Amino acid sequence: MPKKEWIAMLLAGGQGSRLGVLTRHIAKPALAFGGKYRIIDFSLSNCSHSHIDTVGILTQYKPFLLNSYIGIGSAWDLDTSDGGVHILPPFVGEQGGRWYKGTANAIYENIDFINSYEPEFVLILSGDHIYNMNYEKMLDEHKAKGADVTVSAIQVPWEEASRFGIITTDPEGRVIKFSEKPVKPDSNLASMGIYIFKWKLLKEALQKDEARPGSENDFGKNILPMLLEEGKRLFSYDFQGYWKDVGTLESYYEANMELLHEEPGLNLYDREHPVYSTIPILPPQYIGPNAKVSNCLVANGCTILGEISNSVISTGVTIAEGAKVEHSILLPYTTVLEDARVYRAITGEKAVIKPHCILGTESRSDQRKSSIAVLADRAVCGGSRHA
Amino acid sequence: MEKMIGIISCNYGLEYPEGIGERRPLAAIPFAGRYQMLDFALSNMVNAGIRTVGIILPSNIRPVLDHLGAGKEWKLGRKEGGLVILQGSDSGIFPRSNGFLLRDLQKNTDYLENNAAEYVVLSNCSNVVNMDCRQAFLQHKKDGADITLIVKELIAEQEDEFGLIAVTDRSGWVLNFEQAKAKSGQSVQRFANMIIIKRRLLLDIIHGHKNIEYEDFMEILRIHASKLKIKTFSIPGYFGRIDSKQTYFQRSMEMLRPEIQKELFWGSRQILTRVRDRPPTKYGPISSVHDALVSSGCLIHGTVSQSILFRGAVIEAGAQVINCIIMKNCRISRGAILENVIVTKNAMVHPDTVIKGRPDHVMVLNRDDGF
Numbered sequence: 153m154p155k156k157e158w159i160a161m162l163l164a165g166g167q168g169s170r171l172g173v174l175t176r177h178i179a180k181p182a183l184a185f186g187g188k189y190r191i192i193d194f195s196l197s198n199c200s201h202s203h204i205d206t207v208g209i210l211t212q213y214k215p216f217l218l219n220s221y222i223g224i225g226s227a228w229d230l231d232t233s234d235g236g237v238h239i240l241p242p243f244v245g246e247q248g249g250r251w252y253k254g255t256a257n258a259i260y261e262n263i264d265f266i267n268s269y270e271p272e273f274v275l276i277l278s279g280d281h282i283y284n285m286n287y288e289k290m291l292d293e294h295k296a297k298g299a300d301v302t303v304s305a306i307q308v309p310w311e312e313a314s315r316f317g318i319i320t321t322d323p324e325g326r327v328i329k330f331s332e333k334p335v336k337p338d339s340n341l342a343s344m345g346i347y348i349f350k351w352k353l354l355k356e357a358l359q360k361d362e363a364r365p366g367s368e369n370d371f372g373k374n375i376l377p378m379l380l381e382e383g384k385r386l387f388s389y390d391f392q393g394y395w396k397d398v399g400t401l402e403s404y405y406e407a408n409m410e411l412l413h414e415e416p417g418l419n420l421y422d423r424e425h426p427v428y429s430t431i432p433i434l435p436p437q438y439i440g441p442n443a444k445v446s447n448c449l450v451a452n453g454c455t456i457l458g459e460i461s462n463s464v465i466s467t468g469v470t471i472a473e474g475a476k477v478e479h480s481i482l483l484p485y486t487t488v489l490e491d492a493r494v495y496r497a498i499t500g501e502k503a504v505i506k507p508h509c510i511l512g513t514e515s516r517s518d519q520r521k522s523s524i525a526v527l528a529d530r531a532v533c534g535g536s537r538h539a
Numbered sequence: 540m541e542k543m544i545g546i547i548s549c550n551y552g553l554e555y556p557e558g559i560g561e562r563r564p565l566a567a568i569p570f571a572g573r574y575q576m577l578d579f580a581l582s583n584m585v586n587a588g589i590r591t592v593g594i595i596l597p598s599n600i601r602p603v604l605d606h607l608g609a610g611k612e613w614k615l616g617r618k619e620g621g622l623v624i625l626q627g628s629d630s631g632i633f634p635r636s637n638g639f640l641l642r643d644l645q646k647n648t649d650y651l652e653n654n655a656a657e658y659v660v661l662s663n664c665s666n667v668v669n670m671d672c673r674q675a676f677l678q679h680k681k682d683g684a685d686i687t688l689i690v691k692e693l694i695a696e697q698e699d700e701f702g703l704i705a706v707t708d709r710s711g712w713v714l715n716f717e718q719a720k721a722k723s724g725q726s727v728q729r730f731a732n733m734i735i736i737k738r739r740l741l742l743d744i745i746h747g748h749k750n751i752e753y754e755d756f757m758e759i760l761r762i763h764a765s766k767l768k769i770k771t772f773s774i775p776g777y778f779g780r781i782d783s784k785q786t787y788f789q790r791s792m793e794m795l796r797p798e799i800q801k802e803l804f805w806g807s808r809q810i811l812t813r814v815r816d817r818p819p820t821k822y823g824p825i826s827s828v829h830d831a832l833v834s835s836g837c838l839i840h841g842t843v844s845q846s847i848l849f850r851g852a853v854i855e856a857g858a859q860v861i862n863c864i865i866m867k868n869c870r871i872s873r874g875a876i877l878e879n880v881i882v883t884k885n886a887m888v889h890p891d892t893v894i895k896g897r898p899d900h901v902m903v904l905n906r907d908d909g910f
Contacts, residue, residue: 435800
């Protein structure tokens with residue numbers, strides 16, 4: 153394998169259990185988002201725009217859809233012969249097989265893969281996050297500061313700081329403390345789970361940590377604190393911009409709905425940094441003569457004959473005449489039949505809402521308080537009762 | 540060994556549809572929101588299993604090449620064969636022929652000699668059609684024809700210039716074909732600018748003629764017609780021919796009909812086209828859109844009705860677009876009113892501009908027209 157300056161290792165093995173039925177059959181990074189994307193598109197597109205041509209994707213939980221979606225990486229220009237995208241599931245060796253025990257362990261098990269490219273640096277990413285970022289700038293800073301590790305961090309509202317891994321830095325940006333979900337945070341700089349390591353250093357650290365009994369083999373909880381203790385040069389990289397970890401149903405719903413704002417935090421319209429994705433070639437969307445569309449995001453291949461408002465309508469969705477969809481997210485190929493009603497709901501891929509069926513709670517007075525109805529992939533909401 | 544290879548001629552039709560695009564060949568004219576005319580001919584061939592297609596380029600190669608890339612989207616980025624770029628003969632005169640220049644074919648006999656396929660499908664890019672070429676090919680073989688002309692059988696609605704019409708005997712063998720006018724009510728078999736022919740026969744015909752100016756290949760065929768066994772195959776479904784600004788507009792508006800969308804785009808044979816990574820289209824809170832075909836990446840705050848929007852079109856609040864075609868990246872500013880207009884790519888229509896064409900005489904706005 154040719155020597156690379158850096159390669160990316162993308163952690164995509166998580167279940168995202170707090171997303172309920174939406175991730176019952178698929179890994180979280182494969183979850184549809186924003187009408188035509190899947191969550192992993194953002195990290196992969198960022199790699200492409202950062203001119204990274206070699207990405208190892210670590211899968212574990214129900215990877216089937218994710219694997220076939222990624223394919224050979226053509227959508228992100230990662231179909232090259234000397235690098236490209238590599239799916240890395242847990243595997244069996246001479247000593248038997250092991251599941252990945254933690255984020256750091258997943259990388260540890262793939263040391264041979266990384267070694268084959270002899271990179272100087274390794275970029276660790278998560279496939280769970282929604283954001284646009286150029287990692288090259290982070291690498292430039294990493295090199296300029298002579299850092300051993302650079303952690304990308306974002307300022308979060310103080311009242312939310314306790315939910316994150318918090319980084320405390322000195323005025324030069326050198327990390328002096330890590331606090332995992334601190335009760336009383338002394339900083340509001342949250343770790344984004346994006347790290348650049350000197351490869352030699354990371355390799356040693358992984359081997360050391362693997363030998364420690366009781367370690368959770370996790371970057372945030374084990375590797376970084378260990379390196380900090382050893383006096384290594386850890387720096388934070390200040391990320392400015394939109395970044396969201398859509399780990400819960402509420403945050404997933406919110407992130408999609410935010411795209412409907414006048415000026416959404418996540419800019420999908422930047423022609424310099426388009427988000428790439430793999431979708432089939434479908435005709436443009438058709439809006440019927442009696443349709444009403446208001447404040448919606450609609451993807452290609454949709455046929456809208458009914459009323460939709462304040463909703464995200466994904467690829468290939470069909471909405472029949474008389475049907476009404478409000479404040480909802482319809483995942484790809486959902487079918488809403490005649491006179492059905494969908495309120496404040498998320499419908500899984502290929503779900504069907506039968507004629508006159510009502511999904512969700514129509515709450516006129518306080519939309520926010522009512523919970524989000526969720527219909528699983530391929531589920532059918534039938535009859536005229538609440539689902 | 541492949542049974543069939545294809546040749547698509549893009550080296551003609553440079554002067555029409557009038558005014559649409561800076562002398563872009565018809566092959567590169569955008570259609571139905573996200574396609575280009577070339578996509579139909581190319582997809583029909585690929586869907587019939589053809590994996591080697593020669594594209595005869597016009598002298599203005601960029602629009603066609605920019606769209607085709609390496610042919611990946613049409614499954615033609617292959618180790619052997621695949622997309623083959625063929626040079627068109629330079630045309631000091633922009634040809635406005637029915638089909639294919641003999642010169643273009645003569646220039647590219649290498650492509651035909653170097654392939655061992657038995658049959659060749661030739662097509663141009665003036666038609667909107669999703670057809671099963673395999674069916675046509677099976678009939679061609681079964682009947683033992685030398686040449687199969689793909690036609691569309693229809694009833695002439697009015698006395699009209701009908702282009703090339705096939706005249707057949709009762710068993711369907713072609714006796715002659717001619718440029719003809721048809722009488723109202725007359726049933727005609729209109730040539731659809733596509734033929735299936737044995738490769739060796741095609742080469743013999745090409746070699747048999749020393750180059751004569753800008754002769755149309757179909758003219759040459761006509762000379763030989765009496766000596767050849769020529770049959771017709773009629774396209775069963777929708778067939779839209781484009782040969783003028785008006786017909787381009789009419790065919791475009793037909794794309795708003797769900798039954799035609801279904802036949803062309805939602806059947807088992809897909810029309811393949813280039814992928815452009817645009818975000819989903821956004822409809823604002825006060826937008827009003829009815830009976831419209833809308834591509835990705837658009838931002839709509841105004842009124843759109845009976846229209847086609849290509850990717851990245853922006854319709855500002857207070858703008859009204861009725862019975863129009865708005866091509867890619869156009870901006871229709873607030874208060875502008877457009878009716879029966881085609882706005883070509885990257886144009887901006889200034890606020891409060893009112894432009895109304897007539898359904899039978901649509902207006903074309905280009906970026907440099909200063910509206």
